[in-house]
Amino acid sequence: MTPQTPIEFQDEFDIIVIGAGHSGCEAALAGARLGCRTLMLTLNLDKIAWQPCNPAVGGPAKSQLAHEVDALGGEIGKMADRTYLQKRVLNSSRGPAVWALRAQTDKREYSRVMKNVVENQANLVIREGMATDLVLGKNDEVLGVQTYFGANFAAKAVIITTGTFLGGCIWVGNKSMPAGRAGEFAATGLTDTLNQLGFETGRLKTGTPARVDKRSVDYSKMEVQPPDKEVRWFSFDPEAWVEREQMNCYLTRTTPETHQLIQDNLHLSPVYGGFIDAKGPRYCPSIEDKIVRFAHKDSHQIFIEPEGREIPELYIQGFSTGLPENLQLAMLRTLPGMENCVMLRPA
Ligand SMILES: Cc1cc2nc3c(=O)[nH]c(=O)nc-3n(C[C@H](O)[C@H](O)[C@H](O)COP(=O)(O)OP(=O)(O)OC[C@H]3O[C@@H](n4cnc5c(N)ncnc54)[C@H](O)[C@@H]3O)c2cc1C
Structure with missing residues (x-):
């Protein structure tokens, strides 16, 4: 939020992307490839592009999206074409309008290959850390990001791609624990900042099998x-x-x-x-x-x-x-x- 005292920034960027899932990696790569000095902040460097549920890409209503991101220069299509375990066109017995390419990918290989892509992208800096607050100017304009342990990074724009992590919670039967996804902690702080800025937040539910x-x-x-x-x-x-x-x-x-x-x-x-x-x-x-x-x-x-x-x-x-x-x-x-x-x- 708006600081009372001047903030000391560790580094300055054109763009900060918070998150390194499918969307964070695409946003960070797009920014860096357009020539913007970009920082991608994520909770765990070993979980870049980690797929939280089934490691599948495409399928009904999603294959078009993967093709479109590819047409715009994105990485998800190339990643799926490099790390698939199996590919099938779904709905192939029906008309071509509903055909949907689906790839079952190798979860660990997918993450490893994407980590390599982002690590070797010019203009892109990667850093482990939990963004807990936005640094704002007098008119609530974004000046940067603050992490849980107090590091500050300046940026002209901040892109938030935090997936299921903000205030995330896992339920199994009547037992629950805070978690971003299985085995990873939830992110705190940023939801309060967004609420104070007038954004409405809510809770969605999803699930995963054994x-x-x-x-x-x-x-x-x-x-x-x-x-x-x-x-x-x-x-x-x-x-x-x-x-x-x-x-x-x-x-x-x-x-x-x-x-x-x-x-x-x-x-x-x-x-x-x-x-x-x-x-x-x-x-x-x-x-x-x-x-x-x-x-x-x-x-x-x-x-x-x-x-x-x-x-x-x-x-x-x-x-x-x-x-x-x-x-x-x-x-x-x-x-x-x-x-x-x-x-x-x-x-
Ligand atoms: C159990 C489960 C089942 C799901 N099933 C499906 C499904 O069947 N189909 C489907 O399409 N989607 C499903 N999803 C949704 C899934 O999360 C998204 O499809 C996809 O992973 C979203 O990508 P993303 O990049 O937006 O977020 P994520 O992949 O969740 O990535 C978020 C990133 O943000 C980082 N991050 C979060 N908070 C902070 C912070 N404060 N500071 C720094 N870094 C932060 C995390 O470390 C992570 O790198 C499921 C999710 C879960 C948890």
């Missing part, structure tokens, strides 16, 4: 989902295209046992137990939401997707839940092929 060890899964009971025979690309630049070996995904389904277990325990979920007042997102409802909202359906598709080439973690797509951790393994084991599965991370 992760399972692929060595504990029986794929013979599932339907194989192979990659497309002909690989397609997000980027319009053929030099960014990397032909690589692809991996299979698999399809299983919820069973009457899954539905019964969830119905019997609905009151233990944060939404249905009334611990939080939130509606889930339409794009990715929890499995308990699907079972309540689509009660007439006796089964739902569950896609089993790898999170990396060199790690055993599988993402259980369609099985996001807020139910307690001690129920989650039993729920997973009701799915065909997952009867003996080992859970690596809870939902």
Whole structure:
């Protein structure tokens, strides 16, 4: 906020970008490539371009965005074309207007490659730190950013791309903890500044499924989902295209046992137990939401997707839940092929 005493700035920039997720990296690269001296501030240098949920790029309503960012000189399309584990065009049985290219990417490789891109971009400085306040002038114009431990950086413009971190909170059953996303702390301070400046802030809810060890899964009971025979690309630049070996995904389904277990325990979920007042997102409802909202359906598709080439973690797509951790393994084991599965991370 407006300081009472003169502020000592460590360094001066044209632009400061707060955040190094998909949007922060694109904003910082765009600024630097336009010749602006740019600082990208982020909570953890080891989590640059870390994908918080499924490491997927594109899909319905999102593939166009990735193509458009590429056309504007952005990086997400090139990144997906370099780090994919599997590519498929979704909705290909329908008309071309709804075709959507989707890539399952390697989460760790994606982050590593993007870190390398931003670290080697001219005009771009990267710094670990939590922005807790904006430094404002007499007329509330932005002069810079202050970090939690008191460093100040001056800038002509500040871009905030803080994702799910501002005052973030994780719920599993009736237990909660402050967190930006699993395993990372929440960001404090900046929300108060934004509120004092007259911005309205609210709370959104999303979810993520448990992760399972692929060595504990029986794929013979599932339907194989192979990659497309002909690989397609997000980027319009053929030099960014990397032909690589692809991996299979698999399809299983919820069973009457899954539905019964969830119905019997609905009151233990944060939404249905009334611990939080939130509606889930339409794009990715929890499995308990699907079972309540689509009660007439006796089964739902569950896609089993790898999170990396060199790690055993599988993402259980369609099985996001807020139910307690001690129920989650039993729920997973009701799915065909997952009867003996080992859970690596809870939902
Ligand atoms: C569990 C979960 C499930 C999700 N599922 C989906 C999904 O299915 N589909 C979908 O499209 N999206 C999903 N999302 C949303 C997802 O966050 C975004 O799609 C995407 O990651 C947003 O990118 P971003 O760059 O805006 O933010 P993020 O990727 O969240 O990056 C935010 C960055 O800001 C940094 N940061 C935050 N606060 C500060 C601060 N004060 N100072 C310095 N740095 C700071 C963080 O360190 C991080 O680098 C999900 C999110 C979560 C947590």
